[in-house]
Amino acid sequence: MRYIQKAEYGVPPSTSIDESDPLFVQAIARAMQVLSAFHAAGKPLTLNEIAAAGGLGKSGAQRVVHTLRQLGYVERDADDRGYVPGIRILDHTRDYLRLNPLVARASPVLMELRRTVRERVDLSLRDGLRLVYAARLQSKRETFFATLVGQSVPIYCTSGGRAVMAHMSDAEVDEIIERSERREITPKTITDPGAIRAKVQEARENGYALALEEILQGEIAIATALVAPDGTPLGAIHIAGSLSEWDAETFCRRFAPLAGEAAGAINRF
Amino acid sequence: MRYIQKAEYGVPPSTSIDESDPLFVQAIARAMQVLSAFHAAGKPLTLNEIAAAGGLGKSGAQRVVHTLRQLGYVERDADDRGYVPGIRILDHTRDYLRLNPLVARASPVLMELRRTVRERVDLSLRDGLRLVYAARLQSKRETFFATLVGQSVPIYCTSGGRAVMAHMSDAEVDEIIERSERREITPKTITDPGAIRAKVQEARENGYALALEEILQGEIAIATALVAPDGTPLGAIHIAGSLSEWDAETFCRRFAPLAGEAAGAINRF
């Protein structure tokens, strides 16, 4: 059995909460740590691995896993070699997507956009230093695992991220750049603070952001921001294509207006 | 702000576990009950609503919601009118899909199938009396909310369900029929046990299952089962189209062989 590698670039949000809050139920935090152990996993995990990753003892892991198993949030792997996340998780996925008003508003517009552009169209939502993909309308050729709901990418080096940053103050942008763990995900990834600021400025002027192969070789993406009524950026719309079919200039000329219209339609309710 | 109605036909799996199991951490169960409160919600929920739906007191709900909020699994609604599921849920969605070997194996085949048939293609997984959609490759026209990951449908009255039942013993099929809460979801939904058994038998003979408007008016769907090496059915592949474009016979003649091939390719590793 082959399992998919983890390959998650986005930094999971800081789990550095806790402390002695009288309302904080730590058993729940333990459960979520156990579930989060799978974020870094590329295969089913054993109890001990879960214990280690979740930062708790064997007994604790045993109890938590047992409980989550009863409830359907953790399952035994098909060939009984370890634990994997359980199907009940998907029920909550549905709830999240259904009840997120931005997703609700954006969806018909995205479908329409996808129909027009015939390239991949994504909706991502901001969570701290990353963007999380909430809706993905694939085009023909990509592999499914490059386009999973729940995948996340860093803000600092993506088209969507820069579209989002374009709607922030310079101070906020600097803070994001500062706090991000800036790695060269591909050789083309822009990691220099000054260069990132320049790209953000460019996005402000153009009304859309562009990224070339900064996450994936051969990929070109443009994005426009989705904002709250008060102007706070909440996420982005992405259009992504292949550099084997497009040069950057044509891609932008063709799709930037469409991405702009779509974002506009969503932003004004 | 408009919110999407619940409209979930599949029966959520029984949460009738618990009792006095020494390894069972009930605080975790409480947390999951709170998250599950959103399954029946069509709008953000207040603390009291969550307490009621989750079957616990106000204090308990307060603590659990507080904790889940710290962790990002629950958020305040945008206009501060109630609570909604939080974005961290999507991280676990991704883990589930990544680590499910069936999804992993099926995905490339599904993408290829989608390219060929140009209609909606879905992958569903069995969970008790229902099928949960794990991957959905939309066609042009549907509304996004009809095609959410995590949506579930009953086994007894769907093409996928009957494809799955076709790989079970008569006794197992009867048990599913018996335990299912059989409602007429549309006027065309087949709810009579004998009629269901006949459709299952038909699926056994044809190697695929057919359903006409049993879940959604105007929809035609065929499905083939995905099975474990030992023959246990695990889920199904669906191809769904519109009756405004297809008559049943043409649809079957055209797509049944393709659905069969795809399932075959996935089933033999």
Added chain:
DNA sequence: AACCAAGTATCGCTGTACGATACATTCGTA
């Protein structure tokens, strides 16, 4: 056959989480 690791079971003590209640704040209505 012998070993090692994974999963399962047991148990007494402690500190976590329980739930009642009281407070604060925001909303809709008169």
Added chain:
DNA sequence: TACGAATGTATCGTACAGCGATACTTGGTT
């Protein structure tokens, strides 16, 4: 503008839920 209802927030003493050390079972590997 004042009122009342409902929502979210804070506090506190007590009981029992969950903690973690340890020991047992099972199954796969060398």
